[in-house]
Amino acid sequence: MKINWGTGIVIGIAAFICFIMFFVIKMSTNDKYSYDLVVEEYYKKELAFQQEIDAEENLKLLTEKIKEERTNEGWLFSFPKEINLDKVSGTVFLYRPSNKQLDFQFPLKFSGSNLLIPNKRLVDGRWNINITWDYEGKKYLFKKEILH
Structure with missing residues (x-):
């Protein structure tokens, strides 16, 4: 043919x-x-965006900054001494952009003036960490991208 x-x-x-x-x-x-979507309920999150900006601005008003470092045990975050940690309540949210099944959240608990996120909770790769807390009627937000 x-x-x-x-x-x-x-x-x-x-x-x-x-x-x-x-x-x-x-x-x-x-x-x-x-x-997956980067964030579930994107539009609802956008409505609260100004509150996040205000919380980040409150963080800048502190005299000391939050210091972070990677240790053998995990990621160590040191909070300013001016904050009375007994009056702080908040949460830590770790977000994995590549896989939402690895995201997790836990209540903010201090050891002295430090917060430790253990290595066993983190898979190697990029993580976005959001630490939110209330202190003396003000909301604070610390955002950081970490590579584990």
């Missing part, structure tokens, strides 16, 4: 469409290639 150039073009286009459709279907149905 002889194939002319018009038939060859149609066959080539059909083969290309089938090739592309194969990968589109494979990528959208396979859990290995899952894609």
Whole structure:
């Protein structure tokens, strides 16, 4: 059977469409290639964005800054001495941009004026940490990107 150039073009286009459709279907149905939103309930989070900005500004008003360092036990955050840690209540949220199943949150608990996030809780890679707390009627927010 002889194939002319018009038939060859149609066959080539059909083969290309089938090739592309194969990968589109494979990528959208396979859990290995899952894609998640960066943040759940994005619009609700945007409405609270000004409160986050105000909390970060409150953090800048402290005389000492929060210091962080990686130790053998994990990530150590040192809080300013001017804060009475008995009056602080808050949470620590660790967010993994590449996999939301690894995200976790726990209440803010100090050891002296330090907060330790143990290595066993962190998988290697990039983490975004948000420490939020209330102190004397003001909200504070510390954000940091760490590489573990």
